[in-house]
Amino acid sequence: MEMEGRSRRRFLQDLALGGLFLTAGGIAGACSPKEPTGPRKRPREVISRVSGTPGDPPNIILINADDLGYGDLGCYGSRAIRTPETDRLAREGVRFTDFHTCDSVCTPSRAGLLTGRYPRRMDLYFPLFPESLSLPKKLLTQVGYLAGRVGLIDTAEGSGNSGMPPQEITLAQALKLRGYRTAMVGKWHLGDFTVTPAYNPIHYGFDSFLGVPYSNDMTPFPLYRNTRAVEPHIADQSRLTGLYTEEAIRFIRSGPAGPFFLYLAHNFPHRPLHVSKAFQNRSPGGLYGDVVEELDWSLGRLLETLQSRQAEDNTLIIFTSDNGPWYEGSPGPFRGRKGQTYEGGHRVPFIARWPKRIPPGLLCEEPAMNIDLFPTCLALAGLTLPVDRLIDGRDISALLTQSGAKSPHEALYFYHHGHLEGVRSGPWKYFRSLNHYVWPMPVNKKIGPINHHTTGPSPLLFNLDTDPGEAYNLINRYPERGRKLEEKMVHWERTLAENPGGWVK
DSSP states (O other), X not given: OXXXXXXXXXXXXXXXXXXXXXXXXXHHHHHSOOOOOOOSSOHHHHOOBOTTOOSOOOEEXXXXXXXXXXXXXXXXXXXXXXXXXXXXXXXXXXXXXXXXXXXXXXXXXXXXXXXSSOGGGGTOOSOOOOTTOOHHHHHHHHHHHHHHHSSOOOHHHHHOOSBOOTTSOOHHHHHHTTTXXXXXXXXXXXXXXXXXXXXXXXXXXXXEEEEESSOTTSSSOOEEETTEEEESSOSOGGGHHHHHHHHHHHHHHSSOSSXXXXXXXXXXXXXXXXXXXXXXXXXXXXXXXXXXXHHHHHHHHXXXXXXXXXXXXXXXXXXXXXXXXXXXXXXTTOSOOTTSSSHHHHBOOEEEEOTTTSOTTEEEOSOEEGGGHHHHHHHHTTBOOOTTBOOOSOOOHHHHHOTTXXXXXXXXXXXXXXXXXXXXXXXEEEESOOOSOOSSOOEETTTEEOOOOOOOXXXXXXXXXXXXXXXXXXXXXOHHHHHHHHHHHHHHHHHHHHSTTOBOO
16 A cells, blocks of 8 residues: 555656646647758668678568567467468478567657667657647647656656657668668558658658558558558558558569568557458457458468569568557466566567578577667678667577577667666566556546556566566565666666767767
8 A cells, every 4th residue: 555655646746747847848849749850871871781792682571560469379379369371480480489679669669670779769769649639639648658657757758759860770771772672561650751751661761651650549540652641541441451461462573673671560450450351250369369360361471472473482571569469469478568568568479481591490589679680681681780870789690590599689678668677688687667657558437547567666576487477576585686687777878878879980
């Protein structure tokens, strides 16, 4: 009761502070987007081709589901959802059991995925909302943000960026230097290009784009082809998975010979759930299961297309998720869900197949993170890393292709709303503190906001080898280990404060 009382008092204090912030000139920071600034240097000025690189880099297909849980696929233990195509991908390639996203919500996770850098460097730590929101709604989202921060309010952090800073180099921009043709299909969520056209994926290295600016629970929900709105609002979301699949197939089949990069970012199983008639009421997992089974069908169509074009041998196809499950879906054996730094919030499925290089049936149990895909794909394409910035991800090509390879990470850091909450080193995971409030909090009309979880007193220390469910706090038994991990967090924060953007002079 005493802990609950303190938490309630802190929450109310934060809301009061938030009100002062908003009324004392913070409204501009909270509600007005930061205009994107120009790029530091062009990719070709800071990325080079590795000397002696073979001339046959792989095609790369990166499939990113939205809110798909660790336990939602058959190859990860699901008994309610049938995913034969994804299971086949795992049998014919490598399946990771300890793969993480750099954040447990949409925008920052996607920023890290495409750049190889922690989203904290980009001032992206919260799901971006349509810039066309009315002022009252923007204020409400800011109140939700403050509720999530709980005592960690900071004016500069509260404003953040309204989209991906243009000085960042995306995977698409880098691969174009190696002659890749590039396309994005699906959900962007790295800046509302309907209001600020500079945030359109076309300006981040993609030759073509068909998709939407943000999550499917936001309105208006327009469909864009490149820079033109082809539908001002998608009334029937049940056709999205099929539409994206056909567009992806068209891209694979079209264009001149040479390598291609396809980023397919599905809108589902993010809520609200929609599925085509062909998949309605088919799955034992209910509507959520129907949606996931249609995503599995989509993967199967892509595999068929590669086979028909005799392109599967030299195509690296990756299937993963942007974070853990939200209201429905399974985090598997892990604690927590989307929006939390427990394992269930950021440990996600990760499967890769590349017949030319990845032996079938490989299992990787080493920790890795989605920021690793940028340096890994550049290495596989025969490109150097940018010389003007720090890349936080590591090349995990050995984990993809070799049994017994070890993780290149000494530590992984976990953020919540831009605040560093925990660190992982080896099997040990340490939380300095955990946020009681997860935004957006689901609301029950009868009882009000629902708190997703309680944490008890901090700090927390878990051994994920013996306790993957984060059920047993070992901080009192191993205080010295906790102290060393705390020092690691402090050192990381100090380094980040000295050079937030990670620019190399």
